[in-house]
Amino acid sequence: xxxxxxxxxxxxxxxxxxxxxxxxxxxxxxxxxxxxIVGLIGPNGAGKTTAFNVITGMxxxxxxxxxxxxxxxxxxxxxxxxxxxxxxxxxxxRLFKEMSVLENVLVACHMxxxxxxxxxxxxxxxxxxxxxxxRRFSMELLEKVGLVHLAxxxxxSLPYGQQRRLEIVRALATKPKILLLDEPAAGMNPQxxxxxxxxxxxxxxxxxxxxxLIEHHMQVVMGVCEHMYVLDYGVTIAHGDPASIQKNxxxxxxxxxxx
Amino acid sequence: MKAxxxxxxFALTRNRxxxxxxxxxxAVLAIIANSFFDAFMLRVFNMCAIYIVLALSLNLLNGFTxxxxxxxxxxxxxxxxxxxxxxxxxxxxxxxYFLVPIVPWLRNITIPFLPAILIAGLASAFVGFLIGAPxxxxxxxxLAIATLGFGEIIRVLITNAQPIxxxxxxxxxxxxxxxxxxVWVAAGLVTLFMVLLMRSSYGxxxxxxxxxxxxxxxxxxxxxxxxxxxxxVSSFLAGVGGALLGHMITTxxxxxxxxxxxxxxxxxxxxxxxxxxxxxxxxxxxVTILMEALRFLDExxxxxxFKTEGLPGLRMVVxxxxxxxxxxxxxxxxxGNKEFSWDMLQGLFVKKGRKEGDHV
Ligand SMILES: Nc1ncnc2c1ncn2[C@@H]1O[C@H](COP(=O)(O)OP(=O)(O)OP(=O)(O)O)[C@@H](O)[C@H]1O
Ligand SMILES: [Mg+2]
Numbered sequence: 009x010x011x012x013x014x015x016x017x018x019x020x021x022x023x024x025x026x027x028x029x030x031x032x033x034x035x036x037x038x039x040x041x042x043x044x045i046v047g048l049i050g051p052n053g054a055g056k057t058t059a060f061n062v063i064t065g066m067x068x069x070x071x072x073x074x075x076x077x078x079x080x081x082x083x084x085x086x087x088x089x090x091x092x093x094x095x096x097x098x099x100x101x102r103l104f105k106e107m108s109v110l111e112n113v114l115v116a117c118h119m120x121x122x123x124x125x126x127x128x129x130x131x132x133x134x135x136x137x138x139x140x141x142x143r144r145f146s147m148e149l150l151e152k153v154g155l156v157h158l159a160x161x162x163x164x165s166l167p168y169g170q171q172r173r174l175e176i177v178r179a180l181a182t183k184p185k186i187l188l189l190d191e192p193a194a195g196m197n198p199q200x201x202x203x204x205x206x207x208x209x210x211x212x213x214x215x216x217x218x219x220x221l222i223e224h225h226m227q228v229v230m231g232v233c234e235h236m237y238v239l240d241y242g243v244t245i246a247h248g249d250p251a252s253i254q255k256n257x258x259x260x261x262x263x264x265x266x267x
Numbered sequence: 268m269k270a271x272x273x274x275x276x277f278a279l280t281r282n283r284x285x286x287x288x289x290x291x292x293x294a295v296l297a298i299i300a301n302s303f304f305d306a307f308m309l310r311v312f313n314m315c316a317i318y319i320v321l322a323l324s325l326n327l328l329n330g331f332t333x334x335x336x337x338x339x340x341x342x343x344x345x346x347x348x349x350x351x352x353x354x355x356x357x358x359x360x361x362x363x364y365f366l367v368p369i370v371p372w373l374r375n376i377t378i379p380f381l382p383a384i385l386i387a388g389l390a391s392a393f394v395g396f397l398i399g400a401p402x403x404x405x406x407x408x409x410l411a412i413a414t415l416g417f418g419e420i421i422r423v424l425i426t427n428a429q430p431i432x433x434x435x436x437x438x439x440x441x442x443x444x445x446x447x448x449x450v451w452v453a454a455g456l457v458t459l460f461m462v463l464l465m466r467s468s469y470g471x472x473x474x475x476x477x478x479x480x481x482x483x484x485x486x487x488x489x490x491x492x493x494x495x496x497x498x499x500v501s502s503f504l505a506g507v508g509g510a511l512l513g514h515m516i517t518t519x520x521x522x523x524x525x526x527x528x529x530x531x532x533x534x535x536x537x538x539x540x541x542x543x544x545x546x547x548x549x550x551x552x553x554v555t556i557l558m559e560a561l562r563f564l565d566e567x568x569x570x571x572x573f574k575t576e577g578l579p580g581l582r583m584v585v586x587x588x589x590x591x592x593x594x595x596x597x598x599x600x601x602x603g604n605k606e607f608s609w610d611m612l613q614g615l616f617v618k619k620g621r622k623e624g625d626h627v
Contacts, residue, residue: 064485066481066484066485085484085489086484086485087484087485087486087487087488087489087490090484090485090486090487091487095485096485098481098482098485102479102481102482103479103482104474104475104478104479104482104483105478105479106474106477106478106542106604107471107474107475107478111471114468114471115471115472115475115483115486115488116486116487117468118468118469118471118472118475118486118487118488119486119487119488121468123467123468123469124469125464125469125496125500128464128467128468128469128470129460129463129464129467129469129470130463131463131467135467135468139467139468142468178486179485179486181486182486182487
């Protein structure tokens, strides 16, 4: 790409992740620009989630590095990476099971409340104002995504689709620059998937985000992604705009018998 | 009075009023206990307070941060010994250390109870921090085993550091500082601390770590730091509890602080509800009283038709069975992870009332 590199949000260089003899991700070179919606697609076991896990610091890559706005973040702890502005959701929903919807979001605000155990326990004035600011912010987020009426329900008691939405809100509450969504449309019917894609576009605009999302049904994200990477057995077999991906013979071959 | 109290920072709602009344009633009970109970009953009454402190400190770890630790007795020992050594007079130390003399730098230190107990807590917290930093990188069952090991190591160290701890002889004749007033103030403060902590963002972070470590980390929570903090604070509270225990029984020795002690506290926490403050408080009181009330089980019994010789340990068998029954039928303990509230109590009675009504 010929554009200047200053708007490069997230990139990886020769990123490789091996588990014993298995190479889950091999020589991955991503380039994600500010405010783009980028898709990472590929059949089951292609290494998509592993790529997310390496980017977010859950795994240390066997080779290569991860750059966030040009800064090398390889090897940082996941919470530090979140603090820099990379938030994620999980493929298998991981809400805090004993908590209400609001509390789930508030946990994500802990970072911005920035408190020690004593300041929090003694409810010192500084803590108090940041806590009430976090509550206001969380309620506002819930309002925006239409979950505010469920604020005091248990998160895990929500219907599946709303749990996915809550995971996204929770990630948004960390005030990210880039949002990594792992199969957000999993388990949704076509109608729900379309709504979700509209929703993703909406939050991108509203929160000035960059979005990187995994999906294994190519069709779901065709409409929403501006750019796509296709993995198969850890190898990047194609990247480009949706139209060219769809025509790519390698991609068609990888997906044969899948959809 | 106008009914516009809603905007006042402290509105006197019905529930708050009930709480105040309950606390006042308890204060009266404590005063009555202190002046009219016989020595044995007063001791049981005060022991309840100490077990509240200990149960809450373990619940902070097991219930609220999801760290299964079995080394609690070790931290109690550190607290008990540090506090004892700080409060005993030089003459008393002279009398205790008749086999091996006490190290000179400890001999002449004597400070009042309040600073001593705080230092005891801090010493225990420091040990907790040193142990926690490496051990908390382990997971679940490994953590339990490692902390169990460390608890024993602390005990063995105490047994062998004779010039400092007087070894297996223990320390006798500690000043009886753990009065009704001091133990219940401690229990009250620790309960208040826990309630405020669990209502705060830090408490939420702990619960997030308990519910899902990976997700907590992804939400920007420094999971390792939260765990170490929880472990350190829990050790502090265990140290304070141990110190209170020492100054109530007035005798301490390494054998007091075996795994059995940790087990007793764990029993209270599990019966009360892992992750419930009020559960721990209620359970600490019930179990402590039952432990004493069932003491007859360990003694020779005359059941008219047959006589038992006395089975030391039968009491613990009863408690272990109770624990097993609880784990099988009511896994989450008395309170689950809920907290007591007046509305809950009312709900209980209203339901009952309705049921009675149905029968009429
Ligand atoms: N922690 C791990 N240890 C060993 N192997 C792993 C680990 N995580 C993933 N793998 C393996 O790496 C490969 C890629 O898995 P990954 O979960 O990244 O695939 P995916 O593209 O997300 O697939 P799906 O569409 O099923 O979610 C799989 O073969 C998987 O078994
Ligand atoms: Mg996956």
